[in-house]
Amino acid sequence: MSAIDFSDPATIALLTQALTAAGVDGLEISRPGAQLRIVISGEGEARISATEAAPRAPRATQTVVTAPMAGRFCVEHPAASAVPQNLPRSQSVADILGFIRVGDVLLPLRADPSGVMTRLLAAPGALVGYGDPLFEIRFPS
Amino acid sequence: MIEILESGPFNTVQDLGRPGYRDIGVSASGAMDPLAVRIGNILVGNDENAAVVEVQTFPFRLRFERRIAFAITGADGNPHLDGSERLAWCAYVAEPGQVLELKQPPRLARSYVALGGGLDIPVVMGSRSTSLRGGFGGNAGRPLAKGDRIAIGEDAEIAMLPATGLAVVEPATALSDVFPAPVDGVLPIRALPAGEHELFTKDGEAFWSQTWRISSRSDRTGYRLSGEPIKPVASIEMRSHGVVPGVIQVPPGGEPIVQMSDANTAGGYPKIAGVIESDLWRLGQARIGARLSFVRSTHAEARAVEQAVARYVDDVRRTSRMVKRALKAMA
Numbered sequence: 295m296s297a298i299d300f301s302d303p304a305t306i307a308l309l310t311q312a313l314t315a316a317g318v319d320g321l322e323i324s325r326p327g328a329q330l331r332i333v334i335s336g337e338g339e340a341r342i343s344a345t346e347a348a349p350r351a352p353r354a355t356q357t358v359v360t361a362p363m364a365g366r367f368c369v370e371h372p373a374a375s376a377v378p379q380n381l382p383r384s385q386s387v388a389d390i391l392g393f394i395r396v397g398d399v400l401l402p403l404r405a406d407p408s409g410v411m412t413r414l415l416a417a418p419g420a421l422v423g424y425g426d427p428l429f430e431i432r433f434p435s
Numbered sequence: 436m437i438e439i440l441e442s443g444p445f446n447t448v449q450d451l452g453r454p455g456y457r458d459i460g461v462s463a464s465g466a467m468d469p470l471a472v473r474i475g476n477i478l479v480g481n482d483e484n485a486a487v488v489e490v491q492t493f494p495f496r497l498r499f500e501r502r503i504a505f506a507i508t509g510a511d512g513n514p515h516l517d518g519s520e521r522l523a524w525c526a527y528v529a530e531p532g533q534v535l536e537l538k539q540p541p542r543l544a545r546s547y548v549a550l551g552g553g554l555d556i557p558v559v560m561g562s563r564s565t566s567l568r569g570g571f572g573g574n575a576g577r578p579l580a581k582g583d584r585i586a587i588g589e590d591a592e593i594a595m596l597p598a599t600g601l602a603v604v605e606p607a608t609a610l611s612d613v614f615p616a617p618v619d620g621v622l623p624i625r626a627l628p629a630g631e632h633e634l635f636t637k638d639g640e641a642f643w644s645q646t647w648r649i650s651s652r653s654d655r656t657g658y659r660l661s662g663e664p665i666k667p668v669a670s671i672e673m674r675s676h677g678v679v680p681g682v683i684q685v686p687p688g689g690e691p692i693v694q695m696s697d698a699n700t701a702g703g704y705p706k707i708a709g710v711i712e713s714d715l716w717r718l719g720q721a722r723i724g725a726r727l728s729f730v731r732s733t734h735a736e737a738r739a740v741e742q743a744v745a746r747y748v749d750d751v752r753r754t755s756r757m758v759k760r761a762l763k764a765m766a
Contacts, residue, residue, distance in 0.1 A: 362597075363761050371522075373608040388519055393602070397754040398609045398747060400602040401762075402525065424765065 358415065359403060359429040361422045365394035369418045372400070382412045382432075391429055394422070409433030436500040437550065439583040440534065443492025445655075448554055448573035448585075449696075451484045453562035457677060457700045464564035464572065467491075467545055467655060467696050467719030470606050470744065471509035475549030477752050478506040478526035478601060480592025480759075485553030486563035488579065490546045493539040497548070499529040500584075504551030504593045508605075509720065512540030525602035526551075528593060543720040551596075552588030568656070568697060595759040603751050606716075606744070613743040614717065621646050622721055625714050625732035625740075626683065631667070631705035635685070638665035642707055642729065647691070649725050656697040658718065660727075664689025667705060675703045681710035683729075693718065711737040713744055 361367070369392045385391060385405040394401040405411070415427040422428065451472060452465025466472045466489055473483040488497075490510075499505075506526040507514040514521050515536045521527055523546075529535065537546050556563045556573060565573025574583060607614060615623050632639055647660040666689050678684070682694045684704035693710060694702075696719070710718060711732055721727060 363758065363765065372604045390522070395604070396758055397750045398604045399751060399754040399758050400525075400604060401597060401758060402522065402599045402602060404599050 355434075356412070356430055356432045357409070358427045359391060359405065359431060361394055361416075361424055361426045361428055362401060362403075363394060363396070364423045365396040365401065365421070367416045367418060367420050367422045367428060368393040368395050368400070369414065381414070382410045385409060385411050385431065392418075403428065405429075405431050407433050436584050436586055437503075438498045438500060439579050439581055439585075440496040440498055441581055442490075442495050442579045442583075444578055445492055445567075446488065446490045446495055446579045447565035447567065448486050448556055448579070449489040449564045450486045450562055451564075452696065453560050453564055453566070453572070456560055457679075460700050461560065462566060462568065462656075462697050462700060463680070464562065464566045465696050466547065466564075468509050468547065468716040470716045470748075471545075471547045472549070473748055474524065474603055474606070474751060475506045475508035475547050476553070477748070477755060478508075478524075478603065479504040479549050479551040480590070480595065481549065481551065481553050483748075485549070485588075486556055486573070487550070487554065488548040490537050490548065491544060493537055493546075495537045495546075495548075496534055498534050499531060501531050501587075502528065502593065503587060503590055504528050504596050505535065506549045507535075507537065508547045508549065510540035510543040510546040512538055512543075512546065514546075522600065522602055524605045525600045526596055527600045528596055528598075542722075544722045545720060550587050551590035551593050555586040555588045566697070592759070595763055597759070597762050601755060601758065603755070606747065609747055610743055613740045614714075620726055622717065622725060622727040623730045624718055624727050625711045625736065626681075626708040626729045627711065627732055627734065627737065629682065629706035629709045631671075631673075631685075632707050634667035634669065634671065634705055635665055635707055636668050638667075638689075639707065641665050642691070643731055644728075646726050646728050649721055649723050649727070650690075651723050653723055654697075655695055656699065657695055658693040658721075660691045660693065662690065665691070665707070671705065673703045673705060675701045678702045678706070681712060681715055682706050683708045683710065695719065711740065713737065713740040 386408045387406050391403045391405055409431040411429055412432050413430040415430055416422050449466040451469050452463040454463050472487050475487060476483050476485045504526055507523050513523050517533050559572045570576040642665050645662050647662040650659045650661045652659045678694050678699055680694050680696055680698045683691045684702055685691050685707050686704045
């Protein structure tokens with residue numbers, strides 16, 4: 295679902311109409327970087343103020359990559375020579391974070407969306423179950 | 436359909452070969468690394484004997500004309516899909532118009548392109564393999580060339596493939612306990628003494644103890660080896676007799692020839708040894724200039740290696756199906 299654009303005059307007019315029709319006094323919506331306030335007066339007139347805050351550094355949020363199925367958690371490909379895992383490190387959607395190994399079959403794990411891997415949440419080589427947390431990824435909101 | 440955009444010489448369509456016609460002089464052909472073919476086909480949901488592309492001269496590029504599963508196995512280089520690197524030994528789904536590129540692998544010789552549904556090519560004498568010497572089978576009996584378009588069979592399992600791909604631990608790693616790694620760059624190849632081994636007496640020991648190099652006069656028919664020549668104690672005239680891949684013959688010059696996938700069906704040189712069948716794929720992945728030594732093996736060891744390989748292939752077949760089904764059920 296795409297986000298509603300609260301700076302769009304047509305959207306504001308629609309919201310005002312809806313509030314008036316519903317007999318609601320007003321509405322205030324705050325989102326990072328913007329605030330919209332609509333107050334319906336007694337005569338059915340509306341006072342509208344929309345402010346756009348100065349752009350600020352995007353707030354980092356995080357997601358957790360979980361195991362898509364049970365298996366052995368591998369941070370490196372079994373054929374790769376082991377390299378130290380320096381964290382945090384950037385991961386794009388194309389990068390492979392690690393694998394779930396079942397016998398000699400490997401299920402690649404990816405970051406979606408791209409972000410910064412900050413923590414390993416399972417021990418390399420550990421047996422994990424479906425839904426177990428594996429990586430913490432922080433990404434710009 | 437796939438369209439070949441770029442290909443070096445001698446890249447051909449191969450499967451697991453055309454056995455059963457040696458008596459009428461038809462070589463078995465088939466992939467130089469049949470284990471890579473089997474695993475690639477399993478990953479994309481094919482029968483293990485489905486036809487694949489054997490790439491031995493790089494770079495190689497093809498374009499997918501429809502949505503299709505593919506896996507690159509064999510050599511140690513990673514493929515690129517629309518310029519983005521992908522894992523080898525891993526099945527992915529390609530979209531129509533995407534371009535697959537295989538670059539020169541760092542160490543090994545041959546890559547295999549397995550496609551969901553297999554290459555839809557007429558079967559000749561039980562096989563889709565290209566017989567270059569016979570000029571039949573595969574892609575009209577000739578190597579692939581730029582502009583060739585090849586039909587692909589129906590891909591029944593593409594919907595089962597996870598979006599992130601499905602990979603395997605490649606044989607060299609998964610089977611490292613039965614396939615010893617090269618020592619100081621010398622690849623150990625196990626072999627059994629063959630019919631005329633006794634003719635070489637002292638030089639027979641030199642055959643086993645020295646390091647051989649794969650000469651530039653090597654191809655899918657045979658690997659000619661360079662080293663200190665070995666000579667029989669007496670020159671004998673032998674009637675031409677049947678040979679198979681793995682047979683090591685010693686011509687009068689004293690430098691051995693190992694028969695490979697396109698092996699002659701008959702020959703008259705004395706046979707000093709035979710490479711065990713399970714080690715042939717390792718030889719098939721050795722490049723010109725590579726060094727190797729022959730390790731005297733036993734029938735029991737050859738059988739044990741064969742069984743370990745069979746267990747690995749069975750495990751990959753069963754587990755990959757199980758993983759696909761489990762992921763589908765949880766989606």
